[in-house]
Amino acid sequence: MNTAFTPYQKKLFVFLSVANFFEGYDFFAITQLLPSLRQTFGLTPREGTWLITLINAGTILAYLLVRRADRWGRKQVLSVTIAGYALFTFLSAWAPSALLFGVLQMVARIFLIGEWATSMVVAAEEYPAERRGMVIGVVSAASGLGSIICAGIVPLLLKTHFGWRSVYMVGVVPLVLMMFARRGLQETRRFAEHRASGVAQAPLLDMLRGPQRGRVLKLGAIWFLSYICTNNAVTFWKEFAMAERGLDHKQVGSVVTVAALVSMPLVFLAGRMLDAIGRKRGAAVIYTATVLGVLGAYTFSGVAALTVCMTVGIFGINAVLTVLNTFMTELFPTELRGNAVAWSNNLIGRLGYVFSPLAIGEMVGKYGWGVPLRLSTLFPVVALFLIFLWLPETNARELEDTSQSVEA
Secondary structure (H helix, E strand, O other): OOOOOOHHHHHHHHHHHHHHHHHHHHHHHHHHHHHHHHHHHOOOHHHHHHHHHHHHHHHHHOHHHHHHHHOOOHHHHHHHHHHHHHHHHHHHOOOOOHHHHHHHHHHHHHHHHHHHHHHHHHHHHHOOHHHHHHHHHHHHHHHHHHHHHHHHHHHHHOOOOOOOHHHHHHHHHHHHHHHHHHHHOOOOHHHHHHHHOOOOOOOHHHHHOOOOHHHHHHHHHHHHHHHHHHHHHHHOHHHHHHHHOOOOHHHHHHHHHHHHHHHHHHHHHHHHHHHHHOHHHHHHHHHHHHHHHHHHHOOOOOHHHHHHHHHHHHHHHHHHHHHHHHHHHHOOOHHHHHHHHHHHHHHHHHHHHHHHHHHHHHHHHHHOOHHHHHHOOHHHHHHHHHHHHHOOOOOOOOHHHHOOOOOO
């Protein structure tokens, strides 16, 4: 079978990768800026976790946009989310208070995660089954490239007159270019065919009443467990490194930048690995790296040891997204794919993403950052077990086959 990409698929591949770049940039921005934000707004470490929770609430509210992908179409949702994220990222740079900053960033996250989730749907629908894992892997890994750029420029931008605010000023520039680039987007073939059939979008709660309920709940649980570790491990590592290992801004930036640079080739190859050895075997490799990397990053001392552990951890944390994005987009039919992604990731999985920082914040005063983050590695172990227990192998199978429900 000829799986060569068409000229449009090549352009779309680049567009989706660049669009997903900002998910990594935004995520790493807040992790690198949290100590500076706390200093500017006079926040305690516990109050800093509340700020993170407020911002992360946008990842749940993004459901409202992701669901629209099954009604408005993938193309329109991508256009709206790119424009909205650009606007609220720019406004965040001028926030005069922690509360307003948190609200603006929360809204920016609504658009950002809406764009991220829709990009995954487009990647699944527009490319051949034999290379779907690779495409989703590279598009997902592009967020890691955003992390590298962010980690590299944050120490420099913090020295400028505008300090942390300049990170958001710089970040909005390429977003404006993306608003022009999206004009060449086409609707996905699968969604266009579905819309031509005249079938209306199902009501909100039908997803939990119909035959797809089991898969939605199972994937939501796996996302939930995974996020408790992967989100917090990166978000609070700078706080840990500075408070408990004595590193300064420059040293933290160097560790994260080197770790991200070294791990990125592996992250970009994660999707190829899923295509080569299967989704489940690949998940075993990736989740094991996540657990070992995070444990080491919150246990060892010394720049060299921490850099090695962060390299393994950043690979795992980024590649976990490749695993779950692949399963998530392959297991549901076209007419429900956006809604299923929204339910499993935004409404269920992101509960762990949003509220777990509060639990860590409650423990920090007594135990420091290291203990709760080391304990968080238990959750991806359970998630991996559930992947093997609950999910079918979808490697190299057409979406029309993998999306057939086996739930009662």
